[in-house]
Amino acid sequence: MSIESLLRERFSRAIGLAFGSEFAGDPMVKPGDPKFADYQCNAAMALSRQLGRPPRDVATDILRHASLTDICESPQIAGPGFINMRISSIFLTRRLGELLADPVAKARAGVARAAESTTVVVDYAGPNIAKEMHVGHLRSSILGDAIARTLAFMGHQVVRQNHVGDFGTQFGMLIRYAKDLKLDTGEMPRITDLDSYYKQAAGRDKSDAQFSIEARQAVVALQSGDPEALRLWHWIRDESRRHCREIFARLGITLSEADERGESFYADRLSGVVQKLSEALPLGGDGPDEETLEIADSQPGVTKAFVTESQGALCVFLPGFVDKDKKPLPLIIRKGDGAYLYATTDLAALRFRILEDKSTPDRTAPLDHNWHADRIIYTTDARQAQHFAMVFDAIRAAHWDINPVTHRPVELQHAPFGSILGEDGKPFKTRSGESVKLRELLDEAVQRADAVVQQKNPQLPEAARRLVAGAVGIGAVKYADLRQDRISDYEFVWDRLLALDGNTGPYLQYTYARIRSIFRKAGEVTPSTGEITLETPQERDLARRIMQFGDVVPTVVTDLKPHYLCTYLYELCGSYSAFYEACPVLKASSPELRQSRLALCDLTAAVLRVGLRDLLGIELLEEM
RNA sequence: GCGCUCGUAGCUCAAUUGGAUAGAGCAUCCGCCUUCUAAGCGGACGGUUGUGGGUUCGAUUCCCGCCGAGCGCACCA
Structure with a gap:
């Protein structure tokens, strides 16, 4: 047990003895400012209000009942009622000795396992297929991986999931565009080619209305199992997977192909999910009915979740979500043309992770065990916050968030993060305005690190230098991302992150x-x-x-x-x-x-x- | 317009979630290498925490109003 939790336990007992067990729950103990203390207990101030007594009196009473002599000498009461403690050297050296002597504890550097091991799904990275990975995937991959690693180390059963974008609207553009290109699908494509096809297709989609319509039809064809569309899909996907493997390996991201369940994995579940959701939630009548959706200014939005068709699309309406005209904002689960989209896939994925077990038919990748997640974490861009808020609410409204084994609600969490910006404070792009490719970014990181190593340690042999440069370059990129509170944007400035001093x-x-x-x-x-x-x-x-x-x-x-x-x-x-x-x-x-x-x-x-x-x-x- | 996130030293960021005199690095200045890697260490300078109220023993943190920035708001993800 750590010193902090040991102290917390002692103070809890002391408070119980002094004032009764109802006050003893989880007293505040934290490391103190080294100027005053190694640790401090601040429970007295909180208790003083409940007890109606001056906080310093409360602190005195706590200390009178506390047994701390083995941990610290003469704790002091300071200020309004802080209890300051200096850990005795004898106690500190004994704890260090114990850590040193126990190989298991030492290998864990004194980190205890979580009291309860839970099953946690961490959904991160999630690149789109047919595009090269770019800076937009950097934070999700790095943050998600650190979170997954830490959860696993704490003793939780971690299910890493790479929810790749491989079956959505953007893929239709590629299928449609491939018709014009007359591609030879006999040989393996290169990711750089796919990337440029994608850009060209996206350009056509913007400028050519007919193309755009046909691209959307292609999505429906793909999602309904058209063999020609599927053949092309496989061709593109294989190369994309190879590319992702390469990037993950360079970045030290612990995602394997076994962790990959993209949009396509859920394709044959989507109609079922829509069906089940329509059964689980009340239906909002048989029409869009502008009148029922017209809401008084005093209380915008709907009061209760329901499913209805609106303007041709099948929608879930949820309390608390309104659009710019204060009208209820839908979560669209089936488009007017019959295609499904990311909300549907996210709902299907949540059901899969919480409710499905291995008796469920699973043609793509049979499960080797039941997940029945206790907690599901999404590491994605902050811009998707509203989307996840809606998806989570929809799941809760349908009561699909109850773990079938523990019968407890699953903890659904979005861990949003900010954007990577250039030195000018605008989104990080190349000079020509394109997103920066991860492959090139990592190359540059290693190359810059190599130059620094050469300068700092010229006598290092070349082979060793290259090893050092690789670790320093990649490490600097990862650390720059991890060191800052994820919610804020950060500026990607080479000189700053490869700086050799400070928090780097x-x-x-x-x-x-x-x-x-x-x-x-x-x-x-x-x-x-x-x-x-x-x-x-x-x-x-x-x-x-x-x-x-x-x-x-x-x-x-x-x-x-x-x-x-x-x-x-x-x-x-x-x-x-x-x-x-x-x-x-x-x-x-x-x-x-x-x-x-x-x-x-x-x-x-x-x-x-x-x-x-x-x-x-x-x-x-x-x-x- | 509504919602979300944010605003801290000249610059880049912390602040254990309501705790003490708001901390680091960079930059500037002063010291320390014939001793285990100076990619280091010690010190100085630098603050009305955007702003105005409120809540209380105590506010960067919570509540309200302004100012400013970014993002989101019906068939993209």
Whole structure:
């Protein structure tokens, strides 16, 4: 158990003894400002209102009933009622010793498994087929993967899902355009060719009304199993998958083809889903009926979910959603021409993930086990927030969000993120206004990193340099994305993200490389025994920081915010660097001290292995 | 127009969810390499948290009004 949760437990007990168990639930304990405390308990202020007593009195009473002597010496009451604690060195060194001596705990760097293991679906990446992956896919892939990795590490059963766009409207344009091109589908296409076909098709679709109509007809043909359309679809899809595999591998994204269930996977479920939804929700009559949809200004929108046909399309109307004229906004589940669209597919995917089991016919990829998800997370662009809000509400209205095993509502979460902008603050594009291809972006990252490595460490042999450049370049791109709160846009500026100082990927990798260098010189000893002593403020600060790791990791998955972890790792590396400057390790004044400091290095490395490599998916380097 | 998200140091960002004197990096200035990787460390400078109210022991955080930015709002995803 972490120090923080241990303290929380102690305070809960103390509050129960002092004021009764009804006040004892989850008292606030958090790491304090180092100026005042290692940890502080702020429960007294909250309780003072409930008890009608001055907060400092409450704090005094809490302390009178608390048993903390083994953890900290003389806790202090400060300000309005903060209880400040300095963890005793004896306790801190004992905890570090325990971590060091237990190989399992050390490999996890002190991170406990979640009390309850749940099944979590993480839906991320989701590129469109027939297009090269571009910056638009970067954040979803990187953030989603970090979230999936962290959930898995916490002991949850994670189902990664790559919901590729392979059966929608845009595909009709390609099928229609292919007719004009007379493509040879005998040999494998190249992704770059497909990408340009796509652009040309999209251009035609805009300018040529007849083409546009035929493209939409092609979607219907594809979705109803037309063999010619399917043949072309396979031809394009195979190459697109190869391309995605390549990009994911370079980025260290843990998605495999087994995780791929795109729009096409749900194709034969769509009519059934629409049917079932119409049964699950009340029907809104047999016509669009402008009058029933006309809403008084005082209470815009509908009061209750229902399904109805409106202007030829089959729609779900939901409370709380209105358009720009304050009229009810529909969630369209079948278009006027009979084709289905992304809302339908998302509904089908949710049903699949929550309700279906392996007895359900599944011609594409038979399931090896039932999912029955407890939680489903979508990592997509913030612009889709309203779409997911509607889809989730529709699922809830139909009562499809109840897990069939636990009978509890499934936690449906959209983890939205902002856009990647150029230095001018406008969406990141090439000079000619096209979206930046991921392949080229990663090439440039590695190339720029290579130049920096060459300058910083000229004596590094070429093979090693290339390895370092790859890890630094890719790591810098990933870290730049992860370090910032996902909700905000961020500017993609090469010099900023490949900067070697500050909160950047290279800085963290550098810290790890310095630790590894010490161990190489020490002869790769593993300091599993011996006393740890915390002589200097730097050693103490580092020790304290290491012990906080286990409390940080869970917050990443409750809020779906990997930047919490980045901030922590950056601060850990700061503490380590200060320690490194102030405390000679190999030339320590005594063998015991040397051993103790080696142990601190070892534990720091353990945290970086878990945090940087396992959870954020950024490569570590032995030297750089 | 309605809705969502946001506004913090010259610049790029944090702030453990209502906690103490709002923290980092860059930039500027001053120090530290014949000692484990200086891609580093220590220090200085820099703030009316867009703005005006409200809630309370306490507000960057919650509520309301303005100002400004981005995004979304019927058959694209």
